[in-house]
Amino acid sequence: MNSNRRVLFFVIGSVGLFIVFSWLSIYYKFKWSPFERVNLVSEVVKAPVKPKRYVYHPPVPKKDTVHIKSDSVFAPVYDFELYNTAKLITNFNADTNQPALKKFAEKLHDLKSGKKRKIRVAYFGDSMIEGDLISQTLRKELQDSFGGCGVGFVPINSPVAKYRISAYTDCSETWSEENFREGKSNRLFLSGHIFHTDDGWVQLRDQSFSNDSVLIEKSLLCGATNNPVTISANNKPFTVKGEQLFNRIVLGNDKGRSVKLAVNNDKLPLYGVSFESDSGVFVDNFPFRGVSGIELGKLDSSFLRSVAANNDYDLIVVQYGVNLLFRPNDTAFGWYGEIMRPVLRKIQHCFPNSELLVISTADRAFRYNGEYKTAIGIDSLIRTQAQVAYETGSEFYNQYASMGGANTIVEWGQLKPPMANKDFIHPNFRGAQILGQYLFEAMMRDYEKYVHSLKQPN
Amino acid sequence: MPSFDLQAFLRQFLYDKDNPLLFNNGFFVLFFAVFITVYFAFRKKMAIRRYIFCLFSLYFFYKASGSFVVLVILSAIVDFVLSNAIFRQKKQGMKNFLLVLSIFFNLGMLFYFKYTNFFISLSNEFLHTGFNPLNILLPVGISFYTFENLSYTIDVYRGHFEPARKFSDYLLFLSFFPKLVMGPIVRAHDFVPQINKPYVITETDFAKGFYLIISGLFKKLIISDYITLNFVNYIFDDPGRYTGLENLFAIYGFAVVIYCDFSGYSDIAIGIGRWLGFTIPPNFLSPYQSRNITEFWRRWHISLSSWLRDYLYIPLGGNRTDTFGTWFFPMIFFIAITLATMNMFNLIWWQSLSITGGIILLFVLPAAISRDKKGISTSMNILTTMLLGGFWHGANWTYIIWGALHGVGLGIHKVWMLITGRSLARTKRTWVYKIIMTLVTFHFVCFTWIFFKAADFNTAMIMIYQIAHDFSFSFWVPFFKNYQTVLYIMALAYLLHLIPDKFPDYIINRFQRVPMIAYLVIFFAFLLLYGYFKAAEPVMPIYLQF
Structure with missing residues (x-):
């Protein structure tokens, strides 16, 4: 018997029923997600009433009176909504012709005018800046424009140490480590890590620049020791006196850009090595995967003040947020603002010479109805982040708007070659380079405003 | 009353580059229903049936890849003409020349679309030529139909096979929509003789076709897509971020994915072919x-x-x-x-x-x-x-x-x-x-x-490095907790893979004629399962090391 009729009946029958079910489910507004996803006619047949889209509008925050900066005779007018502007570093001053990072711009101008000085930038972030992503572009651009050689801080070890391009790391497996996740130490460095070993070695090399004739100062960054500890640095004995809570001890100042340490005393709390030339701009990369920034609050204030005294920063950049968007449907982040505000205040308090730049989360997507789209809570999160910046008198840069706003990360992930990973969270090195470039350009526009203001007759 | 959006309806018929036609599109379901109705109606009129088949196939290709459909038609014309010329040609020298011409045309087309940029980058790297890469899109299925064209002309040249007399025979061989996008690579001497045979299929054909289509869809749309999106892509994109354990399982995961993807597609093609009265030999036999x-x-x-x-x-x-x-x-x-x-x-x-x-x-x-x-x-x-x-x-x-x-x-x-x-x-x-x-x-x-x-050699080496140097079972518990569903699906896929290839045939033969309602129930059960996985909340990557 010929079964070709059975094929026809089956196809007509199943497709017919499928259409009928699909139409009925729309007609009766029958919501059952497994069927909704496969509805055959949903693209051409629409239910009569359109569903309302949920939009979250948190209130406009109040400016914290303690932190209002009034260095002009005219009290500035503040415009909170400036946080939405792409590629702008803002201090919410409605007059956007004024520089936002004024002190930073002043210092850059010193370098540009030929003065010798160091400008240090601490770039905090989550997995987005792991492996020196974004910060390496910023460093390179700043050093190309204003001078300086050296990668800055390199930790003893990190989960991505092998893949960092700007620095080479190799170490023995004998280091024990405490960090934001594991251990109780409140003297973790800004990197969120502290290392000890009773018999270990580490080799670190700066690979961030190509000029071989520059003198590079290599400094050991370590915590307090009760007694001097002798270690081996580049195969020579070297005595470390950890007199302060935090110490920056020069190991050498020569053309070499490699440091090999051998340590056999676990009383020495080690963080890493810093590579800097005698003058210029230096960007320290401080990533910690999976965090939201509130972990910085765990650092001891007296310790932080010691860092400020011995290894001060001129600009502190904090770029977090993506890890708060870990569930697709979260839209309320007020709680985060409440926790993050005191953390930023603490940083401001401990680093009085630093300006503080809050960078918003970059775009991140979730799969909604089988399609990747920007997290629905992202506007609300960025508003919260801007609010914290506004209230603490920090500066703000909207990375999400700057990279292109909604669904940019999806586009980046689908480009060939891609600029983001298929998790639709992490820009890859190509994407990170663009983000670093955009940030640098925004800084330069800000700097130009400062330069321009110098030319104005006052 | 729900409103019918006529414009959206009409738009469905045009090629949409963000949403090309695949077997899992809703549009394919409708396409196939219309096709089978028309095909069935004209099943005894060979010429009309052939034209209908060609037309639907070409339309399928248009919906899958837009204007590249012209390439299929063009290569069908060229190879049809050349193969007939080779066949008629008595002089060996001329035969050789025509064969070389055909190989040159087919491989040339494949090379232009698929390999130009590769060789440009090669030349830039080693000879420092500084050419800009060209903006060339790869036409869907070109690797497959190029090989089919080649085997066809070579077979004719070798005298293994008499070329198709009618152009529509050849066009259908080349554009047969079930296998056009991702194979299997069909041989003309297997396929062409089946084109003009009466449309007769047995109950076993119907049952086996159904089994191949549903199991193929299951492999492709549920197993492969789920593991890819919720696990494999994360790790392969940036292996250095993840531990050796995750990297190793990502490779096990990809082994499932590539098999389910490829063999799933082949099975659907073979199953549809079977329903339409075409026998295409199996393409995968539980390779692992x-x-x-x-x-x-x-x-x-x-x-x-x-x-x-x-x-x-x-x-x-x-x-x-x-x-x-x-x-x-x-x-x-x-x-x-x-x-x-x-x-x-x-x-x-x-x-x-x-x-x-x-x-x-x-x-x-x-x-x-x-x-x-x-x-x-x-x-x-x-x-x-x-x-x-x-x-x-x-x-x-x-x-x-x-x-x-x-x-x-x-x-x-x-x-x-x-x-x-x-x-x-x-x-x-x-x-x-x-x-x-x-x-x-x-x-x-x-x-x-x-x-x-x-994506490149470096990424592969990072993966190997992570597995060799950063491997520890101590992360098993958090890893398992996070990727539970993914790991269960992987385990299921491997279990299914262990089933002997003859088992489905054995079951089908045992049951003989199954009532239509059973097929419908299985079909809708599959549909809901597909919907369920499509709607499932995505599994997000986690960090096991800090």
């Missing part, structure tokens, strides 16, 4: 059940491996003789290996040369053991076939490396057979040996998948 790499290639993408055997390996000389190609490609390969190992692993010249020497030795050994000089050229022919076969999969070094690894694997297997052929004969019959060899073969294949899937 293989006990050695040679067997793997008899079970993996059979239509490709047999194509490569008939139209590449044998013309190269096969196991009988050698030709220019026998030595040319392996030479390039050996030079490239020496230079690459020197550059990438910072080896001194003699270290690199000894690696290369070791590989050459491997290919010479079988001949030495069996004292048959021809063995060397046979080995080289296999290596050439695998290198070019790898390159066929994509214009990237990683595919060539993948092919090379398989070539080396086949070489090792050959040596192993010659060494252990007699001494281990008894051991080889034990089940312990069989299980161990299946696992060894599976892991070798998995190792090669690293290069197949990784």
Whole structure:
């Protein structure tokens, strides 16, 4: 018997029923997600009433009176909504012709005018800046424009140490480590890590620049020791006196850009090595995967003040947020603002010479109805982040708007070659380079405003 | 009353580059229903039936890849004309010329669309030419229909086959919509005679077709898509972020994905073909059940491996003789290996040369053991076939490396057979040996998948490094907790893979005629399962190390 009729009946029958079910489910507004996803006619047949889209509008925050900066005779007018502007570093001053990072711009101008000085930038972030992503572009651009050689801080070890391009790391497996996740130490460095070993070695090399004739100062960054500890640095004995809570001890100042340490005393709390030339701009990369920034609050204030005294920063950049968007449907982040505000205040308090730049989360997507789209809570999160910046008198840069706003990360992930990973969270090195470039350009526009203001007759 | 959006409805009929037609589109369901109705109505009018089939196939191709449909038509015309000319031509010289012309046209088209940018980047890197890459999109299915065209003209040239008389026969062979996008690669001498046969299928055909379509959809849309989106992509994109444990499982995951994806698509094509009265031979036979790499290639993408055997390996000389190609490609390969190992692993010249020497030795050994000089050229022919076969999969070094690894694997297997052929004969019959060899073969294949899937060589090396240096089972608990569903689906896929290939046929024969309602229930159950996985909340990556 010929079964070709059975094929026809089956196809007509199943497709017919499928259409009928699909139409009925729309007609009766029958919501059952497994069927909704496969509805055959949903693209051409629409239910009569359109569903309302949920939009979250948190209130406009109040400016914290303690932190209002009034260095002009005219009290500035503040415009909170400036946080939405792409590629702008803002201090919410409605007059956007004024520089936002004024002190930073002043210092850059010193370098540009030929003065010798160091400008240090601490770039905090989550997995987005792991492996020196974004910060390496910023460093390179700043050093190309204003001078300086050296990668800055390199930790003893990190989960991505092998893949960092700007620095080479190799170490023995004998280091024990405490960090934001594991251990109780409140003297973790800004990197969120502290290392000890009773018999270990580490080799670190700066690979961030190509000029071989520059003198590079290599400094050991370590915590307090009760007694001097002798270690081996580049195969020579070297005595470390950890007199302060935090110490920056020069190991050498020569053309070499490699440091090999051998340590056999676990009383020495080690963080890493810093590579800097005698003058210029230096960007320290401080990533910690999976965090939201509130972990910085765990650092001891007296310790932080010691860092400020011995290894001060001129600009502190904090770029977090993506890890708060870990569930697709979260839209309320007020709680985060409440926790993050005191953390930023603490940083401001401990680093009085630093300006503080809050960078918003970059775009991140979730799969909604089988399609990747920007997290629905992202506007609300960025508003919260801007609010914290506004209230603490920090500066703000909207990375999400700057990279292109909604669904940019999806586009980046689908480009060939891609600029983001298929998790639709992490820009890859190509994407990170663009983000670093955009940030640098925004800084330069800000700097130009400062330069321009110098030319104005006052 | 819900409103009907006429504009949206009409738009469905046009090519949408963000949403090309695949078997899982809602549009395909409707397309197929209309097609089968018309096809059935004209089933006895051969000419009309053929035109309808061509038309629907070309329309399918248009919905899948837009204007590239012109390429299929163009290549059908060229090859139809050339093959007929070759057939009629009495002079051998002219025959040769026409064949070369056809090969030149087909490979030229494939090269232009698929490999131009690869060679531009090669030239930029080594000759510092500074050419800009061209903005060339790869036409869907071109790798498949190019090979079908070639096999067709070569078969005609060899006198194996009388060319199709009617153009519509040839066009349908080439554009047959079930296999157009992703194979299997169909041979004209199998397929063309079936075009004008009466539309008769048995109850077994109906049942087996249904089974192939549903199981193919299940493999592709549920298993493969879920594991890819919720696990494999994360790890392969940025392996350095993840531990060795995650990297290893991502490779096991990808082994499932590539099999389910490829064989799922083939099964759907074969199943639809079966429903329409066309028999297409199986393309995958549970390849991970293989006990050695040679067997793997008899079970993996059979239509490709047999194509490569008939139209590449044998013309190269096969196991009988050698030709220019026998030595040319392996030479390039050996030079490239020496230079690459020197550059990438910072080896001194003699270290690199000894690696290369070791590989050459491997290919010479079988001949030495069996004292048959021809063995060397046979080995080289296999290596050439695998290198070019790898390159066929994509214009990237990683595919060539993948092919090379398989070539080396086949070489090792050959040596192993010659060494252990007699001494281990008894051991080889034990089940312990069989299980161990299946696992060894599976892991070798998995190792090669690293290069197949990784975006570039560096990414592949990072993965291997992470597995070798950063592996610890201490992360198992959080890893398992986070990826639970993914791991369960992977386990299910491997369990299904263990089922003997004859089992479905056995079941189908047992049940004989199953009532229609049962088919409908299974179909809708599948649909809801698909919907469920599409709606499932995505699994997000986690960090196990800080």
